[in-house]
Amino acid sequence: MKKELRTTEGAAPIGAYSQGLVVGDFVHTSGMGPIDPQTGEVDGDDVATQTHRVMRNLGAILAAHGLGFDDVVKATVHLQHLKRDFAAYNEVYKSYFNPPFPVRTTVGSELMDILVEIDFVAHKSA
Numbered sequence: 001m002k003k004e005l006r007t008t009e010g011a012a013p014i015g016a017y018s019q020g021l022v023v024g025d026f027v028h029t030s031g032m033g034p035i036d037p038q039t040g041e042v043d044g045d046d047v048a049t050q051t052h053r054v055m056r057n058l059g060a061i062l063a064a065h066g067l068g069f070d071d072v073v074k075a076t077v078h079l080q081h082l083k084r085d086f087a088a089y090n091e092v093y094k095s096y097f098n099p100p101f102p103v104r105t106t107v108g109s110e111l112m113d114i115l116v117e118i119d120f121v122a123h124k125s126a
Contacts, residue, residue, distance in 0.1 A: 082108030
């Protein structure tokens with residue numbers, strides 16, 4: 001059984017996907033880009049600003065199910081310019097978490113007019 005998560009506080013889907021799904025005790029988010037949910041435009045032209053927007057979008061999806069960043073167990077991150085932007089992105093990313101940090105995969109990817117995209121798996125404790 002799966003339940004769709006949807007919030008106007010996060011970027012709206014622009015394709016055939018859900019913002020997030022609840023499956024058992026887990027929440028899976030789609031990859032979120034730095035889209036401002038109010039304007040529909042990319043927020044910022046540097047990776048730090050874009051990472052903050054992505055994290056706020058993801059935080060809104062988690063909050064729609066009563067979760068927060070401390071509930072995230074896995075993150076997958078795509079960077080348009082992996083070598084150039086990793087340090088700046090990582091500084092912003094880690095500011096949203098407390099140790100122990102989620103497990104994470106970070107890869108360089110061809111992205112459409114954005115610098116960063118992130119998805120999460122979160123777990124709701126009993």
